[in-house]
Each structure stands twice: as structure tokens, then as C-alpha cells.
Amino acid sequence: MQDKQPLLFDIHQENKDANVQELIQGLLCTQAILSPKYFYDELGSVLFDAITLLPEYYPTRTELQIFTHQASEIHAHFPKHATWIDLGAGSCQKAVSLFSSTMPATYVAVDISVEYLTNNLRDLQAKYAAVSVVGIGMDFSNSLTFPAALQEQLTANPILALYLGSSLGNFNPTDAFYFLQRIADLCKTGQPGSGLIIGIDLVKDVDTLERAYADDLGVTAAFNLNVLRRVNSLLGSDFDLLDWQHIARFNVQESRVEMHLQAKRDLVVNWQGHQRHFKKDETIHTENSYKWTIENFSSQLIKSGFSNIRHWTDTKSHYALFWAS
Ligand code: AVJ
Numbered sequence: 001m002q003d004k005q006p007l008l009f010d011i012h013q014e015n016k017d018a019n020v021q022e023l024i025q026g027l028l029c030t031q032a033i034l035s036p037k038y039f040y041d042e043l044g045s046v047l048f049d050a051i052t053l054l055p056e057y058y059p060t061r062t063e064l065q066i067f068t069h070q071a072s073e074i075h076a077h078f079p080k081h082a083t084w085i086d087l088g089a090g091s092c093q094k095a096v097s098l099f100s101s102t103m104p105a106t107y108v109a110v111d112i113s114v115e116y117l118t119n120n121l122r123d124l125q126a127k128y129a130a131v132s133v134v135g136i137g138m139d140f141s142n143s144l145t146f147p148a149a150l151q152e153q154l155t156a157n158p159i160l161a162l163y164l165g166s167s168l169g170n171f172n173p174t175d176a177f178y179f180l181q182r183i184a185d186l187c188k189t190g191q192p193g194s195g196l197i198i199g200i201d202l203v204k205d206v207d208t209l210e211r212a213y214a215d216d217l218g219v220t221a222a223f224n225l226n227v228l229r230r231v232n233s234l235l236g237s238d239f240d241l242l243d244w245q246h247i248a249r250f251n252v253q254e255s256r257v258e259m260h261l262q263a264k265r266d267l268v269v270n271w272q273g274h275q276r277h278f279k280k281d282e283t284i285h286t287e288n289s290y291k292w293t294i295e296n297f298s299s300q301l302i303k304s305g306f307s308n309i310r311h312w313t314d315t316k317s318h319y320a321l322f323w324a325s
Contacts, residue, residue: 006121006133009147010114023235027269027276027284036170036287037139038230039223040112045090047223056215058208059166062319063199067098070312075101077310077323079158079193085186086110087140087163092120094164099128104160106132106153110140141171144182159190166201166319169256169289176290177304184305187325195325196306203291204318206250213248213257213289221246224259227286237271247283250291259287294320 026033040048052060067074075098082104086095089109096107107124109117114137125133134150146154161183168176180196187194213220224246228239247260260283269276292300297320298309306324313320 004125004129006118006125006135007149008114008118008121008135008137009149010137011147012112012114012137012139020234023231024271024274027231028274032276032278032282032284034227034231034284034286037112038227038234039287041226041230044223044226044230045116047219047226049091050219051215051223054215054217054219056211057220058212058318059199059201062314063094063164063166063321064097066312066314066319066321069314071101074197074312074321074323077195077325078102078160078197079191079195081105082158082160082193083108083153083190084160084162087161087183088112088165088167089117092117092124095162096124099131103128104131105157106134108134108136108146108150108153110136110138112139113137141175141179144186154186154189155191157191158193158195159187160194161187161196161198163196163198166199166289168198169201169291170287172288172290173300177300180301180304180306184324187306193325195308195323198322198324200292200297200320200322201289202313202318202320203255203293204316206252208318209250209257209291210248213259214246218246220248220259224261224286228261235271237269239269240267243267244284254288255291257289257291258285259289260285292320297322 051057083106084095084104085108087110089095089111092109109121111117114135117135121133121135171179183196187196225241225244228241231237232239243264244261245264247262248257250257262283263278263280265280267278294311301309301324308325310323311320
């Protein structure tokens with residue numbers, strides 16, 4: 001008999017032209033900007049995985065600690081026989097490590113690249129024959145519309161939305177509000193008991209925050225610089241990586257760690273008939289990672305349409321897991 005296979009959808013319209021236009025516009029802004037979504041090519045994804053192993057980068061391991069130390073309390077909130085929707089699932093490891101305490105009926109892994117999900121999901125489906133495994137390639141930052149074929153799973157069971165790894169940090173508070181509102185609407189389509197489990201990185205001393213984004217080994221620097229190679233390949237531009245240096249600083253006013261690439265000298269970058277001059281020390285802003293307080297994030301959840309908010313933190317209150325239904 002043929003093994004059960006995961007159900008796969010690719011509803012990510014790879015809009016190359018729009019990406020190129022967006023890249024060019026960002027590079028021509030007075031404060032040049034690049035979207036953090038360009039970090040994650042094959043090498044970039046491996047570099048990010050390496051970041052999560054760095055001693056300075058506390059979020060990933062702290063989130064895992066909270067899940068392990070407070071497992072029974074956290075799992076008590078998870079609906080049973082639910083449809084799990086793992087937003088930004090990646091390797092699916094984080095969510096799957098929760099299966100031993102609460103088994104979903106359906107596991108829907110959502111990520112920007114369905115290719116990356118495919119192999120993981122085949123193995124997962126083989127290992128958990130009782131779970132319906134689904135993979136969806138889509139950019140969920142702007143809309144959360146699921147294939148019609150999933151209607152049944154979304155309405156007949158409770159929904160557990162998972163957004164782990166403090167990925168919400170890339171959204172500014174306004175965009176975070178709209179995004180959470182869409183998740184709240186999604187939860188409303190599910191049976192009672194539906195809710196969201198989300199990992200949030202908290203405001204803390206500046207040194208700890210900045211070191212997490214400027215590690216001694218230079219892995220985060222490589223992760224940041226790698227985006228210029230991605231831009232070179234997408235635009236045919238001539239960024240020379242040796243001309244740029246990695247910068248990470250906490251912007252207290254905006255409550256975010258900013259990553260920039262800073263020009264080491266006056267230089268010119270050329271692409272497709274355009275050019276941009278950069279003065280020495282001028283920067284390209286490549287990422288924001290917003291940090292929340294427990295109070296701010298709780299009220300954000302309530303504004304977005306959630307009630308019944310719970311949270312758990314580590315002993316240093318560096319990181320929080322929130323439950324909202
Ligand atoms: C994947 C967005 C959660 O902001 O901490 C890590 C990305 N950038 N180091 C973060 C990142 C530099 C990460 N997120």
C-alpha cells in the first residue's frame with residue numbers, strides 16, 4: 001500500500017517583477033531600505049539556523065525552555081483534536097516537538113517556500129499517520145486566505161494558530177495589529193476553544209539586545225551581508241560585500257533592534273541603468289526586530305479581538321509565550 005502523502009498547496013504568487021520594483025524603490029529612498037524577507041535564500045536560511053545556536057542569541061532557546069518548564073500549564077490551553085496552523089513553520093521542528101503532549105487532528109504548515117516544507121512534511125506524514133499533514137506555500141504577511149479544500153478542517157475543528165520564534169518582531173505595531181486581527185478572525189472560523197500561541201521577545205537591557213544581533217563570531221554579520229548577494233543576483237547590481245559592515249543597535253524610542261549595512265567608504269552601486277551613491281557611514285536599513293513589554297503586547301492582543309490572555313516567561317523575563325483565544 002502506498003504511504004499516506006501530505007497535501008501540498010503553492011499559493012505564493014512568485015511575483016518577480018513586483019519584487020524587483022520594490023527592491024529598486026527601497027534602494028533609492030533617502031534612507032535606503034531592504035525587506036528582511038530577502039535574507040532567506042538557501043544560505044541565508046542556514047545562517048539563520050546557525051544564529052539560533054549562538055550563545056548570544058537567546059530567543060530560540062528561551063522559548064524552548066518556557067515550553068519545557070511550563071509544559072502542562074501551556075498545553076492545558078491547547079484545544080484537543082484541533083487543526084494546527086503553524087505560521088512560518090520552516091523546519092516544523094518547534095511545533096512537532098509539541099505533538100507528544102497534544103496531538104493535532106490536522107497539521108497545516110505555512111511558509112513562504114513550499115519546496116522547503118515538502119521533504120519535512122513527507123517524513124512527518126510517515127511518522128504521524130493519524131495526523132493529516134498539509135503544507136502551504138504562501139506569503140501570509142498580507143493575507144490569511146486558505147485554499148477552499150481546507151474549509152472542512154478550518155470549520156469543523158477548533159483551530160490552534162502557532163506563531164513561534166518571535167517572528168512578529170519584524171512587523172511594526174500597526175502591521176502587527178492587522179496581522180493579529182487576521183489571526184483572530186481565523187480563530188473565529190474554528191470551533192470553540194480556538195486560539196493562538198505566540199512567542200514574543202521582550203524589552204530588556206540594551207547590551208543583551210544588541211549582542212543578540214551582533215555576535216562575536218560574526219554569524220549575524222554574515223547573515224546581514226548575504227542579503228547584498230541576493231540583491232546582486234535579483235537585480236544584477238554590483239554591491240561589493242567588502243565595502244559594507246554590519247551594524248545592530250537598539251532604537252529605544254521605537255523599541256526595536258535595527259540592523260543596518262553601513263558603507264565603509266564613499267561608493268557607487270550600479271544596476272540596470274540606475275545608480276545610487278552612498279557616502280561613507282551611510283546605511284541600508286535591513287531589519288527591524290520590535291521588542292514588546294508584557295503590558296503592551298497584552299493590550300495589543302485585546303485590541304486585535306482576542307480575550308482570555310495568558311502568558312508565561314523565563315526566570316529572567318527575557319521572552320514570553322502568550323496564549324490568546
Ligand atoms: C526571525 C525575525 C525572529 O528578529 O530575532 C535574527 C531574525 N535577525 N538575527 C529576529 C534575526 C538577526 C529574527 N526573526
